[in-house]
Amino acid sequence: MEYKNPLGVDIDLETGVIPGAKKLVRRLSDLKGYFVDEKAYEELLKENPVVYEVYAIEQEEKDGDLNFATTVLYPGKVGREFFFTKGHYHSKADRAEIYYGIKGRGGMLLQTPEGKAEWIEMGPGTVVYVPPYWAHRTVNTGDEPFIFLAIYPADAGHDYGSIAEKGFSKLVVEENGEVRVVDSPKWKE
Numbered sequence: 001m002e003y004k005n006p007l008g009v010d011i012d013l014e015t016g017v018i019p020g021a022k023k024l025v026r027r028l029s030d031l032k033g034y035f036v037d038e039k040a041y042e043e044l045l046k047e048n049p050v051v052y053e054v055y056a057i058e059q060e061e062k063d064g065d066l067n068f069a070t071t072v073l074y075p076g077k078v079g080r081e082f083f084f085t086k087g088h089y090h091s092k093a094d095r096a097e098i099y100y101g102i103k104g105r106g107g108m109l110l111q112t113p114e115g116k117a118e119w120i121e122m123g124p125g126t127v128v129y130v131p132p133y134w135a136h137r138t139v140n141t142g143d144e145p146f147i148f149l150a151i152y153p154a155d156a157g158h159d160y161g162s163i164a165e166k167g168f169s170k171l172v173v174e175e176n177g178e179v180r181v182v183d184s185p186k187w188k189e
């Protein structure tokens, strides 16, 4: 039997950086078609800001193993919609996931394939359980970076397809200075 080596790392709780992790950067240009307000999107694209960064420690895609990653989701809006991560189902759809809030404020939009949506607010210390089969997207509703940790099965994979196409059934927007979860005009059954 070949055993893998255990690993301990300290997440920088101010910046979200995991030493030795693989870094992924998503700019606004990587999120084409994701926001409802296309004019506002094109306008902000001139600056093409970083929307989020992911620091991931991933294993081979094998049953039973675990990956973990921090995400640093920057504050901002496209029109009335707060910055968010792309959001995905798992390629192995029955794989669950755990999120843990580290810094800043935001929340998670979750959705079943039929379009039943849930919104869970997150701050430092919030644990969110993502059940099997639910798509999940995080949203920064604050004015500082929203940082969280996620732990997920190594063989879960990311299925972006249907979210990239029609998004979530709900949008998280600012309305008169308040955070509101409203129906998405893009969503069709």
Ligand SMILES: O=P(O)(O)OC[C@H]1O[C@H](O)[C@H](O)[C@@H](O)[C@@H]1O
Pocket: 054, 068, 069, 070, 071, 085, 086, 087, 088, 136, 137, 150, 151, 152, 158
């Ligand atoms: O993949 P996205 O939907 O863009 O979300 C960004 C990332 O968020 C978390 O860190 C998850 O653990 C990652 O698996 C995911 O890649």
Ligand SMILES: [Fe+2]
Pocket: 088, 089, 090, 097, 136, 152
């Ligand atoms: Fe996931």
